[in-house]
Amino acid sequence: MKALIKINLILKTAILLQALLLASSGLAIEIPANLSRPDLDEVVQILGFNTGTKFLSNPYPLGGYSGFEVGLSTEFVNSTDLSRLGAGTPKQSSFQYNRISFGKGLYNNTDLFLQFIPFSSSNEISEYGGLFKWNFYQARYLPFSISFLGHYSTINIQDSFINESLGYDLLGGINLSSFALYFGAGEQKARSTFARNVLDTGDPNISSGMNSTGTFVTRATQIHSFVGLHVNVANVFLAAQIDRYEQPVYSAKLGLRF
Secondary structure (H helix, E strand, C coil): CHHHHHHHHHHHHHHHHHHHHHHCCCCCCCCCCCECHHHHHHHHHHHHHHHCCCCCCCCCCCCCCCCEEEEEEEEEEECHHHHHCCCCCCCCCEEEEEEEEEEEECCCCEEEEEEEEEEECCCCEEEEEEEEEEEEEECCCCCEEEEEEEEEEEEEECCCEEEEEEEEEEEEEEECCCEEEEEEEEEEEEEEEECHHHECCCCHHHHCCCCCCCCEEEEEEEEEEEEEEEEEECCEEEEEEEEECCCEEEEEEEEEEC
16 A cells, blocks of 8 residues: 555656646856956856755655655756856846756665756756755754755756866754744855866966866855755645855755655
8 A cells, every 4th residue: 555655656746747847947058258267266156156956855854764755946046147257148147947856865864865957958958966964963842953964066068167066064954844944054165167168268377277178177165055945735845945155046846755
């Protein structure tokens, strides 16, 4: 009986994700050409740190052998400033993309999440990553917990910009019967690779730093904070989150948790 219920939930999840993917495909983003050295740092802020892994889940552990979560998230990054960099581009006020994620409860209050952006030839963007959560403290008399998050992601935009992000956060959560509030902060490191076709090779700060493959690599570190809300009805949940980097990033996820 339990097996039939799980199969039914999985089928419903597949139908839900297919409908959402057909209804909302990520918008294409154009990276300007002739980027100077200072421009590269701004691109990293907009498309590197801002596209890092988001939590978008319940702060309470998924739980042991049976805990499982699947969902589709959508994220909105303010990309207005890209239009004034380098040779410029048509003004793009927002960069929106979708991620599919899977979460599995492990033991000792640990969870593992995997994510990816479905590839589309229309936007030429690919991404994958993961997040590890360890819920190491649960208050005895209050619905409050604290967790450690470790996360990684890599995004490739048109083979012109490849960013790898690695970070950690401390997450505090308040769980009630049908919703949870969470908040946290941490540090994120980015390693970004720019292809020759978007670089201003006349900039001596770039030409002197290009490697043998004709690419330019930068490294940066960013502190960020976030706050989110998780609402559940039976096995279905909706999560919304605001991440604060230099500019806020807004995200939402719809999924199943069982």
